[in-house]
Amino acid sequence: MYALSLVGEYLKNYLKRRLTYRSDFWVEIASDLMFQGVNLFFILVVFMHTPFLGGWSQDEVVFIYGFFMVPNGIFNCLFNLWGFTERYIVKGEMDRVLTRPAHNLLQLVLENLDPASLFGSVVGIVVMAVAGGKIGLEWTWYDPFLFVLFTVGAVMIYGGVYVALTAISFFSDAPTGILPLMWNIQNYVRYPVNIYNKAIRFTLTFVLPFAFVGFYPAAYFLDREHWTAPALWTPVVGAVFFKLGVAFWNYGVRKYRGAGS
């Protein structure tokens, strides 16, 4: 309850900040959509030269990409800690956060909330609906619930790995440049994982399970016969990785000594 009231207060603050720089908000949305547009354009160009990609048709690959956009948008809204080392460790803002009663990670998430990214999720749903309509997907009554469950699981995987990587800042005082890795691995998960070799498939399933962020859950809606089992693991993998990520974060906070500034 306490956390929820905090969310409300932080959102109010966010809106006030945003309204002062209105044009920035639209610029951010526009450039975000342009980036997504390029990725979709890439898929369209690729399919001008081949009818299938690893056995998947154009509409199916677009559908997978649309699904990916949904957890991706929510993740970007929640976990916007890209400048964590500079702002919180080097400049010492972490000390301020730690003196307050709410959990430090919750505060960080709320301070850096970026609801503009949710627009990407909305577009993702539209993309899924259009592509799904073209394929003629059949939906059962429980599919919307599964969709929500998969999305939550996917965001938790994303968040868990991201939080763990960000927590490295507590141990190393120099920026490691490891976070952009996250951003680049996304390049893999937007497409059917069966086009990759065994090593990459293994990594994306078990080590950095990003295949559960896009492909596995999306494949469930396209081909239930083959992909139900992997898709249903999404929430479990999400819970495990989020738990691990937060545990590592908490361990890092205990080790944190401040930059001494």
Add this chain to the structure above:
Amino acid sequence: MLSAYADLIRIRFLTMLAYRVNYYSGIVIYAINIGAYYFLWLAVYGNNESLGGMTSAQMTTYIAVSWMARAFYFNNLDREIANDIRDGSVAVQFIRPYNYLLVKTMQGFGEGLFRLLMFSVPGMVVVSLLFPVVFPTDPLVWGVFLTMLLLSFLINSEINILTGLFAFFVENNEGMMRMKRVAVDLFSGLIIPLSFFPDAMRVVLEWLPFQAIAYLPGSVFTGRVTGGEAYRLLIVQLAWCAALIAPIWAMWRAARRRLFVQGG
């Protein structure tokens, strides 16, 4: 005067050397990108030996060399210039006895040189062990390619400078810089070689400067283009490099008349 600019290159190179850890993770990132596109294009080619005027072996080489070239020509001059303009420090630059834009270019060159030696060269070795990359055997091709690479850097820097200078005329050019970045990656042929684009679009892109950044040098390196045609591409690059000087000069002239420091 010339030695002053050479010093700027050296200083930026040494600064980069001090933070080299960043670049080891950078090699991994580029390897990830190259890997992703390698498998993707492998799946696109399927059983086809050749698509869009390129064999699948040429495609692998194209992806590898384009990303490694990007490490060299990529820089944040647009952001640096825009920041200087926004926080007003550009005013100090105006009174110094050198050309501000040339200084920026030299700093970018020092940075690029660092990445070329510490990043692209070892990166290319790693990548060629992982993926079937075919290197050109003719030293002449290497010579033409390296010249084109230098021109890629200059053209990309010119586009960055133009984007950065817009900060003189609009209060916030953040969106413009982001869009430029996406546009350069897509239209330069880094993500998709120009020959794969729909015909109508390709014709337009061939009349834009972006292709000169990645597609033209990549075409020479992969051997998609050989002999006299390679020199023609080199001349196209030279022409763009020269042509882009005019708008930069005009903007720089106009900017000096209306410098408006926000906050100060």
